Amino acid sequence: MRQDEIIRHAWALLEPELASHGYELIEVELARQGGGSVLRLFLDKEGGITLDDCAAATQILNPVLDTENVVDGHYMLEVSSPGIDRPVRKAEHFQQFIGERIKLLSESPVMGRSRFRGTLTGFEDGLITVECDGEPYEIHIENLKKANLDR
Numbered sequence: 001m002r003q004d005e006i007i008r009h010a011w012a013l014l015e016p017e018l019a020s021h022g023y024e025l026i027e028v029e030l031a032r033q034g035g036g037s038v039l040r041l042f043l044d045k046e047g048g049i050t051l052d053d054c055a056a057a058t059q060i061l062n063p064v065l066d067t068e069n070v071v072d073g074h075y076m077l078e079v080s081s082p083g084i085d086r087p088v089r090k091a092e093h094f095q096q097f098i099g100e101r102i103k104l105l106s107e108s109p110v111m112g113r114s115r116f117r118g119t120l121t122g123f124e125d126g127l128i129t130v131e132c133d134g135e136p137y138e139i140h141i142e143n144l145k146k147a148n149l150d151r
Contacts, residue, residue, distance in 0.1 A: 003030050010039065010070050017064055020045065023057055026146035027087035032053060039065070042082045049081035057072035062077060086146040087123065094123035106143045113137075 001009070007028050016026045022045050029040040043049050043057055065077065085115045086099055097120055104116040116139065118132035126141045 006030055006071060009068075010041075013064065013070060014041065014061060018057065019061065021050075021060055022048040026082045026093075027089055030071070033076070033104055036076065037071050038076045038078055039071055039079045040080070042080055042087055042150075044082055045128075049119040054081070078121070079080075084151050085148045088113070088149060089140065090119075091123065091126070094120065094128055094141075094147075097149060098122060103148050103150045104128065104130060104139060104144065106139050107145045108143055110137055110139050110143070 007030055010028045011025065014028070018025050023043045024045060025041065025147075026044050027040075027086070029038075029042075031038045031040065033075040041057070041061070043053065045053065058077060061079070063075065063136065085103075088094060088102065100120055102116075102118065102120040106114045106116070108114070110116075115129050115139055116130050116132050118130045118137075121131050122129035124133070128139045128144065128147070129141065130143060
């Protein structure tokens with residue numbers, strides 16, 4: 001399976017499992033490391049994520065990941081809080097963080113650029129509006145490769 005397919009599969013499988021335990025899946029990343037892979041999950045919950053929450057989520061997810069064979073070959077699971085530079089991926093999160101500083105990377109260039117660093121000024125009908133250097137840019141969420149708060 002390709003990396004993007006593995007990530008989509010992990011989202012579909014793990015998001016409802018985590019939600020049933022009170023956790024919100026914020027982001028899924030897959031990175032190659034040495035001879036294996038690292039599956040990174042960023043979680044949040046009301047009141048924030050603690051180290052105990054990360055350990056508990058790991059215990060919940062390991063059997064699911066092993067049974068479903070989400071990642072081919074040897075891999076490590078990393079579970080953490082979203083941190084200060086929190087990933088922004090879901091439509092409701094773009095709505096939530098309007099007015100905040102953000103960094104975005106698009107798959108395809110928009111108005112000649114793929115990297116954006118500025119203020120998130122809007123989100124409507126799948127269009128993320130970010131103001132960079134006094135200029136507004138609209139990036140469709142389908143064209144988004146990565147977005148993080150810039151705190």
